[in-house]
Amino acid sequence: MxxxxxxxxxxxxxxxxxxxxxxxxxxxxxxxxxxxxxxxxxxxxxxxxxxxxxxxxxxxxxxxxxxxxxxxxxxxxxxxxxxxxxxxxxxxxxxxxxxxxxxxxxxxxxxxxxxxxxxxxxxxxxxxxxxxxxxxxxxxxxxxxxxxxxxxxxxxxxxxxxxxxxDIRATPLSGVSVIAAGGSYVQWSGSTLRIGGTGRGTIELSEPERRGLHLFYHVRKQTEWRQMNEALRASELSDLPVCTMDLGRAYNARFRLRNRADAPVTVVWNGAESLPELEHYAGLITEFVRLEAGEAHVTLPQGLRYFRLYALADEGSSFDLEWQADEVGVPLKQAGTLRTDSELLRDIYGISVHTNRICHQIGLWDGIKRDRLNWTYDFYMAAKADYALWDDLAVLRRSIEELGRGTPEGYWMNDIPAYTLWWLNNIWEYFWHTGDKAFVLSLQSEIARHCRQVESHFDPSSGELRNVERSLIEWVPMDMEETRVNMQALFRLTGDNLRKLGRLVPELACIPGWSFPSLDASAFLHGEQLITPLLGMMAGYVGEEDAKAFLASYRVQDPITPLSAYWLADCCSRYGLPDKAWEAISLVWGKMLREGATTCWESVTLAHDRDFHDSLTTYTAYDSYRISLCHSWASTPVHWLVSRVLGVTPAEPGYRSVAFRPQPIAGIATCVGTIPTPNGPITAGWDRERPGEFILELPEGVRPKG
CATH class of the missing domain: 2.60.120.260 (Galactose-binding domain-like)
Incomplete structure (x- = not known):
């Protein structure tokens, strides 16, 4: 290749x-x-x-x-x-x-x-x-x-x-296991699985109807899968040879099939992120291919963990298949690491790393099963883990460019006002972590265009953004007034970050001097949803005393999402409540781990009666098995760990100098991490073998500050 x-x-x-x-x-x-x-x-x-x-x-x-x-x-x-x-x-x-x-x-x-x-x-x-x-x-x-x-x-x-x-590569997967087989024999030879037996007949299948064009690739595929799965479920499957494999973890994966027999065979396969999804989801990944004698086929990659294969061959004829799995994605060199005696922290870090890594594809996708594309807020959140993990940010840059260059004058990114604001924040955070002035300047006209879009909704008499109430702040239900308040906080946060960017990159002539509305802390503290007081804190509307009081009294409960859980942990750490921060991370991501997660979920339900996947919901859009169990916006514990627990943050663009304010977690005796920077890796943390001291090892030329 x-x-x-x-x-x-x-x-x-x-x-x-x-x-x-x-x-x-x-x-x-x-x-x-x-x-x-x-x-x-x-x-x-x-x-x-x-x-x-x-x-x-x-x-x-x-x-x-x-x-x-x-x-x-x-x-x-x-x-x-x-x-x-x-x-x-x-x-x-x-x-x-x-x-x-x-x-x-x-x-x-x-x-x-x-x-x-x-x-x-x-x-x-x-x-x-x-x-x-x-x-x-x-x-x-x-x-x-x-x-x-x-x-x-x-x-x-x-x-x-x-x-x-x-830059995408396909790599053979190891660690795959057969978890069920019926009417067939299976035999491993290295990473190749042989599946054979005697045919039990065929069922009538037809190619999906392709009568219309779709907005996105994944929308087309979901439409086709639902149509094909309905036809499959209407067929008699109980006697057909079947084999179910567990890839060990979720991947964006493709599969190699070869018919070694002398007669044709039709392979029908399903893919899912959970076993309940595999059994119950009407929109289950469902595809088929007919293989003539000796013929081979390679599927297109899809996001899944579980793979179920039906072999359709004439009654009494022999079938003999070879099956192999490849992981597909942009290969990344992991420069950020963690060593800790806390199994839970290590596992949360591990699934966060894996989630973020496998979402690096043609873009920095939000998920590998559904919405396989660049959503602005999603890759803003995913970027937080990028800065703490990888030595190459090319996929992040092209995602930023696609939305920034592609969205024309007069439009919000992804048709969501908040997403344009998050994109502008992303430019600031990218520069702060990398010091890459050339990339920022290459987007100067785009920054100006999207600032004009924000300004077109600015009311100079009140200092507020207007007509932005129909925005997405969080998945949880939120009325228009609470959305309006949150948008003012995000507006202020964005303006503050743009001003910092303008001071450090004076060549940017497009930085606005926005003023902001005066809002009382109570407008945020009395919000129905958790994100509201958190955004108030982040934007400076909620002062330290009120913030500490709210955070100390808050108990993690439904409804909560990985988005709010991250911001909750970040705010708790900001205000000197590290154990409360760890409580949020350990409860939300720990819930995923208790259900067998190998990747971080799009949403979470802490208490439920039905199976965990069926109980997931975005509250306002969709729920159940359509929910992604691999979502890059939920890989944020990596960033929280680096910036808050290890306490390493840039003090100048590109980590030319660093701030070091570690916040140890009670009961964790060892926590040492490496953080990639443009100047080389930083090592920071604490180790039980070196009691009474913090570790901070800096690359040559990088100095501690503050």
């Missing part, structure tokens, strides 16, 4: 620079062959219909269909041999239905039309890119392979797993 990747370019989605204003276009590329090339094959995916022309002769047509954006479609009549000499490949495209855009996906408004294709022959490779022509001018790159709204495409080479940025 590496050699292929080095010599061949990944195709890109391209179109005329006019976008959907140019619904009828001609994409073309002229190329020269020094010698004949055999075994030629041409595949494409696109919005619209296409007529494929080689050297002036039509060699194939593709009618317009929603299915055209789901897979690389092979042009069957394309010549098998390309003669030596010059050739011109033309795609005459007409598009009537473009990818839909809604305010929630407005950052994708320039990706409504596209074509992606490749021509492969022996010793030759040609892929769509910016060197193709679109009429009389060069084509424009719409987006990269794997990016939204198109997502992953079927029927491409398996090395396309690297994605459009070229």
């Amino acid at each position: 590496e050699k292929e990747r080095e010599s061949r370019k990944i195709p890109q989605w391209i179109w005329h620079r006019g976008g959907e204003k140019e619904p009828a276009i001609v994409l073309s590329r002229t190329f020269r062959l020094a010698e004949p090339a055999a075994n030629a094959e041409f595949r494409l995916a696109l919005t619209g219909a296409a007529e494929v022309e080689l050297d002036g002769a039509v060699v194939g047509r593709l009618d317009e269909s929603a299915a055209n954006v789901c897979a690389f479609r092979r042009v069957a009549a394309f010549p098998k041999t390309l003669e030596a000499g010059e050739h011109t490949l033309r795609l005459r495209i007409e598009c009537r239905a473009f990818m839909p855009v809604a305010p929630i996906s407005i950052h994708l408004h320039n990706r409504t039309a596209g074509c992606i294709a490749y021509l492969e022959a022996e010793g030759f490779w040609l892929a769509t890119d910016a060197e193709w022509s679109a009429g009389e001018e060069l084509a424009a790159v719409v987006c990269l392979l794997g990016e939204e709204p198109f997502g992953d495409l079927e029927s491409g080479p398996d090395w396309f797993i690297v994605g459009g940025f070229g």
Whole structure:
């Protein structure tokens, strides 16, 4: 795969620079062959219909269909041999239905039309890119392979797993176990599982109907899975050979299948993040593939922990399958570490690290099963763990860029006012942790544009943001007045951080001098939801005395989410209540661990009657098995541990100097961590072998401050 990747370019989605204003276009590329090339094959995916022309002769047509954006479609009549000499490949495209855009996906408004294709022959490779022509001018790159709204495409080479940025890898998984098997024998050989037996017949299955275009890839897949799972559940499955595997932990994973038998076999598979989901969820990951004798297939990656396989073969015929699992994601070098005698703290840190790591994909996804894309608040929270863990923040940067550059004038990011404010805070926190002035300055026009969006809702007479009550502050129910109050706090917090950014990066000419409304602490302390007093504290509306009194009296209880639990712990630590902070972390993330979690959940329910997954809810949007059990915004205990427990924070951008204010947790005798910085790792904490002292080891040139 590496050699292929080095010599061949990944195709890109391209179109005329006019976008959907140019619904009828001609994409073309002229190329020269020094010698004949055999075994030629041409595949494409696109919005619209296409007529494929080689050297002036039509060699194939593709009618317009929603299915055209789901897979690389092979042009069957394309010549098998390309003669030596010059050739011109033309795609005459007409598009009537473009990818839909809604305010929630407005950052994708320039990706409504596209074509992606490749021509492969022996010793030759040609892929769509910016060197193709679109009429009389060069084509424009719409987006990269794997990016939204198109997502992953079927029927491409398996090395396309690297994605459009070229940095995703597939690594064989170990530690997989078979937890149930019926009507089949199973045998391990290294990381390969052999599944064999005698066929018990087949069931009628059909490909999912692809009649419409969808806002996002995961929305399309969920629609298809529900349709296919309904058909599967309506079939008689009790006698079919079946095998269920536990990957050991949740992963974004793909699977390799090979039919070793002399007869065809159909493999139907389900994937889930929990066993209750595997048994009960109507929208369960459900896919199938028919394998001829000797044929192999590699699935597209999906987020799951449990994999269930049904083998469908004719009654009495033998089936013999090979199955392998690969983890898929951007490989990251972990530079942040933890050593502690607390098993619970170690386990919370461990699932937080794993959660954050496996969400580094084409973007810094919020989840691997659902919403596999960049949500602004989600990757703001995930970034907090990034700074404490990894030596490379490229995935975070491209997520920041996608929302910042893609969201046009006059729109809120993800159609949520709070999310634009969190994006601006993200710019500040990124700079504070990295000192990367060049990246900040590269976004100067975007920062200015999104500040103008905020200012367009500013009431100078009151100092308040107006018409922002329909925002998302937290999943828990919140009336419009409480939302309004929270938005004023977030507005003030954002303005304070932007002013700090402006002082440190004076080249930024776009930093506003916002004023803020005068609000009494009671407006926050009397809020119905936990996040309200916490945001009041973070923004400075709730003073130290009131904050300490509230935090000391608060008892962790439902409704609470990983979002509020993190902010609760952070505020408790800020006001000198480390044991209360640990109580919040240990109760919320400890609940996940008690239910067998290997990753951090999107939401949490502390007390429930039904199974834990069915009891989860976002209160205002959806619940039960649709809830993600791997959500990057819940990996924040890593940041709390580093910044509050170990007490290491930047005192200048990029950790040129550091503040060190450790807050030991009662009962934990050893807690030593390493924190990556642009200047090298910092080691900090305390160790029972070195009683009476704190550890602080700094890279050369970095000094303690304060």
